[in-house]
Amino acid sequence: MSTSTAERAPRSRSPFARRTPDDGPRARFSQLLPFLLEHKRALAVVIALSILGAGASLGQPLLVSQVITVVENGDPLGWIVWALIGLVVLSGLVNGFQHYLLQRTGTSVVLSARRQLVRRMLRLPIAEFDMRRTGDLVSRVGSDTTLLYAVITQGLVDAVGGVLVFVGALIAMALIDPVLLGLTVLVVAVAVVTVVLISGRLRAASRRQQEKVGDLAASVERVIGAIRTVRAANATDREIAAVEKDAQGAWTAGVAVAKISALVVPISFIALQVSFLVVLGVGGYRVASGAITVASLVSFILFLFMMIMPLGQAFGAINSVNQALGALGRIQEIVDLPSEGQDDRALAPLVALPAAGASTPGTPAIEFDDVVFAYDERSTRGASDDQDPVEEHIETGVLHGVSFVAERGRRTAIVGPSGAGKSTVLALIERFYDPQGGAVRFAGVDVRSLDRTELRSQIGYVEQDAPVLAGSIRQNLLLGSPTASDDDCVRVLQAVNLGEVLSRSADGLDAPVGEDGVMLSGGERQRLAIARALLAAPPVLLLDESTSSLDGVNEQMMREAIDAVAEDRTLVVIAHRLSTVVDSDRIVVLDHGRVVGIGTHSELVSTVTLYRDLAKHQLLV
Numbered sequence: 115m116s117t118s119t120a121e122r123a124p125r126s127r128s129p130f131a132r133r134t135p136d137d138g139p140r141a142r143f144s145q146l147l148p149f150l151l152e153h154k155r156a157l158a159v160v161i162a163l164s165i166l167g168a169g170a171s172l173g174q175p176l177l178v179s180q181v182i183t184v185v186e187n188g189d190p191l192g193w194i195v196w197a198l199i200g201l202v203v204l205s206g207l208v209n210g211f212q213h214y215l216l217q218r219t220g221t222s223v224v225l226s227a228r229r230q231l232v233r234r235m236l237r238l239p240i241a242e243f244d245m246r247r248t249g250d251l252v253s254r255v256g257s258d259t260t261l262l263y264a265v266i267t268q269g270l271v272d273a274v275g276g277v278l279v280f281v282g283a284l285i286a287m288a289l290i291d292p293v294l295l296g297l298t299v300l301v302v303a304v305a306v307v308t309v310v311l312i313s314g315r316l317r318a319a320s321r322r323q324q325e326k327v328g329d330l331a332a333s334v335e336r337v338i339g340a341i342r343t344v345r346a347a348n349a350t351d352r353e354i355a356a357v358e359k360d361a362q363g364a365w366t367a368g369v370a371v372a373k374i375s376a377l378v379v380p381i382s383f384i385a386l387q388v389s390f391l392v393v394l395g396v397g398g399y400r401v402a403s404g405a406i407t408v409a410s411l412v413s414f415i416l417f418l419f420m421m422i423m424p425l426g427q428a429f430g431a432i433n434s435v436n437q438a439l440g441a442l443g444r445i446q447e448i449v450d451l452p453s454e455g456q457d458d459r460a461l462a463p464l465v466a467l468p469a470a471g472a473s474t475p476g477t478p479a480i481e482f483d484d485v486v487f488a489y490d491e492r493s494t495r496g497a498s499d500d501q502d503p504v505e506e507h508i509e510t511g512v513l514h515g516v517s518f519v520a521e522r523g524r525r526t527a528i529v530g531p532s533g534a535g536k537s538t539v540l541a542l543i544e545r546f547y548d549p550q551g552g553a554v555r556f557a558g559v560d561v562r563s564l565d566r567t568e569l570r571s572q573i574g575y576v577e578q579d580a581p582v583l584a585g586s587i588r589q590n591l592l593l594g595s596p597t598a599s600d601d602d603c604v605r606v607l608q609a610v611n612l613g614e615v616l617s618r619s620a621d622g623l624d625a626p627v628g629e630d631g632v633m634l635s636g637g638e639r640q641r642l643a644i645a646r647a648l649l650a651a652p653p654v655l656l657l658d659e660s661t662s663s664l665d666g667v668n669e670q671m672m673r674e675a676i677d678a679v680a681e682d683r684t685l686v687v688i689a690h691r692l693s694t695v696v697d698s699d700r701i702v703v704l705d706h707g708r709v710v711g712i713g714t715h716s717e718l719v720s721t722v723t724l725y726r727d728l729a730k731h732q733l734l735v
C-alpha cells in the first residue's frame with residue numbers, strides 16, 4: 115500500500131468544529147445593508163418620493179395658517195384653498211406610489227435572500243444535512259426570509275422620509291416658538307431613549323421565535339414524512355401532542371416578542387399625550403399673554419403631529435430591523451457555511467481525469483487504499499490526553515483501513531452484515547465525505563484531486579432507499595440527463611422492466627409519481643432509480659441494494675438489464691442477497707468496517723467463515 119499525498123494532507127475542517135452549543139446565530143446591521151443596496155435604485159426612488167411627500171405634508175400646516183390669517187382679515191380665500199387641495203391630492207398620490215414601490219422592493223429583498231439561501235443550502239456538504247433537521251432548513255427559506263420584508267415596508271425607508279418630516283417640523287416649530295419646542299423635545303427625548311433601550315432585547319427574542327418556528331416545522335416534517343408508520347403505530351395522538359408542544363413553544367416565543375414590541379406603543383402614546391398637554395397648556399398661556407398668535411399655536415400643534423408621526427415610524431423601524439436581524443442571523447448562519455468543495459484545494463491540487471478509454475479492462479477503476487473513516491470527526495479527537503487520537507478513531511470509526519480494487523469493466527460486489535460500512539464505501543466513492551486516512555482513487559487519481567462534478571459525471575448511483583422525487587416519470591428520469599429524448603427514456607424504462615407503467619396512464623412519461631414516489635411500488639421505485647442512472651450511461655455504476663425489494667421475476671429482469679449495460683462498465687454492487695452477486699468477478703466481504711475477505715464466490719465459501727455463514731444462511735451452499 116502506497117502512501118498518498120492525500121494521506122499527508124490536512125484533515126478537512128469538521129462542521130462540528132465551528133460551533134459551540136451557546137453560539138446562537140447573530141447578525142449585525144451591516145449584514146442587512148447588501149440586501150438593501152441590491153435594490154438601491156428602487157429605494158432611491160422611494161426616498162425621493164418620500165421627500166416629495168414630506169414637502170407636501172410640511173406645506174399643509176403653512177397653508178392652513180395662511181387660511182386662518184386670511185379668514186381673520188376677512189380677505190377672499192382664492193388660490194390658497196386650491197393649493198391646499200392640490201397639496202393633499204399630491205401627497206396622497208405620492209404616498210400610494212411609494213407604498214407600492216416599497217412593497218415591491220420588500221418582496222424583492224425576500225427573493226434575494228431566498229435565492230442566496232437556496233443556492234448555498236443545496237451546495238452544503240452532505241455532512242451538514244446529516245446534522246440538520248429538514249423542517250428547520252425549510253423554515254429558514256420560507257419563514258425567516260419574510261421578516262426582511264418588514265424592514266423595507268414598515269421601517270427603514272419610511273423612516274428616511276420620516277426623518278425629513280421630523281427635522282422640517284422641528285425647524286418650523288423652532289421658528290414659531292422655541293420655548294414650546296424645548297419643552298416638547300424634552301418629553302420626546304425621554305420616550306426615544308426608552309424605546310431604544312427596550313428594542314435591543316427584541317433582536318434576541320425574535321431570533322428565539324424564529325428558532326421555535328424552525329423547531330415546529332421540523333417536527334411537522336418529521337411526522338408527515340413517516341405518516342404511515344405513525345398511523346400504523348397508533349401514535350397519531352401522541353405525535354399531535356408533540357407537534358402542539360412545539361407550536362406552543364413558537365407561541366410563547368411570539369408572545370415574548372409581542373410583549374417587548376408592545377411596550378413601544380404605550381410609550382409613543384404617552385409621549386404624544388404628554389407633549390400635547392404641555393403644548394396646549396403652555397401654548398394657551400402664551401397666546402393669552404400675547405407671546406404668540408392663535409394661528410401660530412395651531413400650526414405649532416399641526417407640526418407637533420407631524421413630528422410625532424415619523425417618531426412612531428422610527429420606533430416601528432427599530433422594531434422591524436431588530437426582528438429582521440434575529441431572522442437574518444439564521445439565514446446568514448447557512449449562507450456563511452462553506453459549500454461542498456470550498457476547502458478542497460487545501461486538500462490536494464486539482465488533476466484532470468484521465469481519458470475514459472485510456473485504461474484497458476481489468477485495470478483499477480476504483481481503488482480503496484487503507485481507507486479510514488468516521489462520520490463524526492469529533493470522535494477522532496482523543497477523549498483523554500493520553501489516548502492516541504488515531505487509535506480512538508479506529509475504535510469509533512466506520513471504516514478501519516479498508517483496501518480493495520474494483521476493476522474496470524468488471525463487477526465487484528460488496529457484502530457483509532448490516533452496519534458493516536457497505537453504503538459508506540459508496541458514499542466515499544461519490545465523495546459525499548472524505549476519508550480521514552488512506553485514499554480513494556478513481557482511474558488512478560485520488561478523488562480529492564478531482565473536481566466533484568467531473569467525478570460524479572462518471573458515476574451512476576442508485577442509493578439504498580432509491581429515492582424518487584415528486585413529479586413525473588420524465589422529470590425523474592431527466593434528473594441526471596436533462597437532454598435525453600423520449601425514446602431514450604422509454605428504452606431505459608423497458609430495460610428495467612418498467613415499460614408497463616407507461617401504459618397505466620394516458621399521460622405516459624408525464625404521469626405523476628406522487629410525493630416520494632408513493633404512487634409506485636417499492637420495486638418500481640428502485641427500478642425507476644436504476645433507469646435514471648442507466649439513462650446517463652455512466653462508465654461506472656454504483657448500486658446499493660438495488661435488487662433487495664424486487665420479486666424473483668423482476669430481479670431476473672433487472673439482472674439482465676444490468677448485465678446488458680454492464681458491458682464495458684465498472685459495476686460496484688451492494689446486495690444483502692448473495693444470489694444476486696455470486697457471479698460477480700470479485701466479492702469484497704466487509705465486517706465491522708474491515709475487509710475480511712476478497713475473492714470469487716467459490717473462493718470465499720471455502721476460505722472466509724463469515725461469507726460461508728452468510729451463504730449457508732441464504733441456502734447457497
Ligand SMILES: Nc1ncnc2c1ncn2[C@@H]1O[C@H](COP(=O)(O)OP(=O)(O)OP(=O)(O)O)[C@@H](O)[C@H]1O
Nearest residue numbers: 244489490512531532533534535536537538539578
Ligand atoms: N450519515 C451518517 N452519520 C453518522 N453515522 C452514519 C451515517 N451513515 C451511516 N452511519 C453509521 O455508519 C455505520 C455503517 O453504516 P452503513 O450504512 O455504511 O452500513 P451498511 O453496511 O451499508 O449497512 P446496511 O447493510 O444495514 O445498509 C453504521 O454504524 C451507521 O450507523
